[in-house]
Amino acid sequence: MNNKITSEKVGSVSLSIIATAVLILGLIYFADLLTPLALAIFLWLMIDGFADLIHRKLPVIQRKLALPIVFIIVFVGFAGLVAFVAEYASEFAKDVSLYNTRINEVIAQTYALLHINSPAPTLAQLFGKISPTGFISMVGEVLKSFGNQALFVIIYVLSLFAMQSSLSKKIVFVFNDKAERNRVVDLSIRIRKSMESYLWVQTLTGIMISVGCYIVLIAVGLKSALFWSLLTFLLCYIPVLGAAASSIMPALFALVQFSNPIIALAIFGMIQGIHFVVGNFILPKMTGDSLNLSVLMVFLSLAFWGQIWGGAGMFLSVPLTVMIMIVFAQFPQTRAIAIFMSANGRPDSDATATNGKTS
Numbered sequence: 001m002n003n004k005i006t007s008e009k010v011g012s013v014s015l016s017i018i019a020t021a022v023l024i025l026g027l028i029y030f031a032d033l034l035t036p037l038a039l040a041i042f043l044w045l046m047i048d049g050f051a052d053l054i055h056r057k058l059p060v061i062q063r064k065l066a067l068p069i070v071f072i073i074v075f076v077g078f079a080g081l082v083a084f085v086a087e088y089a090s091e092f093a094k095d096v097s098l099y100n101t102r103i104n105e106v107i108a109q110t111y112a113l114l115h116i117n118s119p120a121p122t123l124a125q126l127f128g129k130i131s132p133t134g135f136i137s138m139v140g141e142v143l144k145s146f147g148n149q150a151l152f153v154i155i156y157v158l159s160l161f162a163m164q165s166s167l168s169k170k171i172v173f174v175f176n177d178k179a180e181r182n183r184v185v186d187l188s189i190r191i192r193k194s195m196e197s198y199l200w201v202q203t204l205t206g207i208m209i210s211v212g213c214y215i216v217l218i219a220v221g222l223k224s225a226l227f228w229s230l231l232t233f234l235l236c237y238i239p240v241l242g243a244a245a246s247s248i249m250p251a252l253f254a255l256v257q258f259s260n261p262i263i264a265l266a267i268f269g270m271i272q273g274i275h276f277v278v279g280n281f282i283l284p285k286m287t288g289d290s291l292n293l294s295v296l297m298v299f300l301s302l303a304f305w306g307q308i309w310g311g312a313g314m315f316l317s318v319p320l321t322v323m324i325m326i327v328f329a330q331f332p333q334t335r336a337i338a339i340f341m342s343a344n345g346r347p348d349s350d351a352t353a354t355n356g357k358t359s
Helices: 002-029 031-057 063-094 096-113 123-127 132-148 150-174 178-220 225-235 241-258 261-287 295-328 335-341
Strands: none
Touching (some): 031 178, 031 295, 063 225, 096 241, 150 178, 178 225, 178 241, 241 295
16 A cells, blocks of 8 residues: 555656656747747736726726726837847947956956956956856847847737636636635736736836936946946846846946046945845835745746746746746645745745635
8 A cells, every 4th residue: 555655656756857847848948939928928917007006096097098008108118128228238249349358457457556466357257157248248139039029029918908808707617616716816816916016016126226326327427327227227127136237237337437446336336235225125115025935046046047048037037936936835736845935934925915706
């Protein structure tokens, strides 16, 4: 009997491993199809949430009217932002070798000024594969890819809105048992609210940080302050790495412009200060426990999704991982994984959770 149970467990684990491997290979193989779909889902949630907010605050504006208004605002704003940053990053990429050479010269001069006897490191030695110049080029390529897939993203978003009206009826048809149906509805609401919360919080805090960054860069007279500020806004969607890159890159290019390490250090310190204030005082009050994702999982999700989907995966890493954690928490076989993924050990404790019911 015990041998039979053991063999069944081994078989179940083996099937799970195979299924996981097939899923990962599918994510990699169909990346060109799935990345615009994932982006469309998050834009859909953002547009839908913004339309609901407008309707609640201004009841005179019907939701049917608010939706197309928000749709146009989001896509025009997103398209303009992407076009500006991508174009500037592409122009920058053409002169990347010149910037690398100049920054290496400044690093060597700084070492000589400080009377450091050891050989001055190059930019590549300091940052390895994630050099600031290479990072900007990568951002430019990612944004260009998004721009090239804009038509598919728009079609996906419109399709999601078209599907939204009939989704509740389909759930009723699929799940005849009311308890099971309510569970599915509750799960979908929790995932949706978590995604909306994350997107809006990152957007609002990103605006705060980028405005503060723009003020700092204008005050010190750094060239292309608008580009660095808009790039900072986009990088706010990338956990950990985005905050570091948005501080280091303007500081390094301040070395190129001013040849004065004090100005570069001041830029780095002030931008890091802005990130610190927003991240430690404003962000916790806005998010509460809505994401409930451990710090380790933030790093792992960034590495995993960045590896399989590149720069697009970095932008989408946290919301995708939160969604997976919420789903895993619903099944006994995967609940233990969800517990380890969560920050407080309770993957069901979600500030945005509601009890959705269908009749």
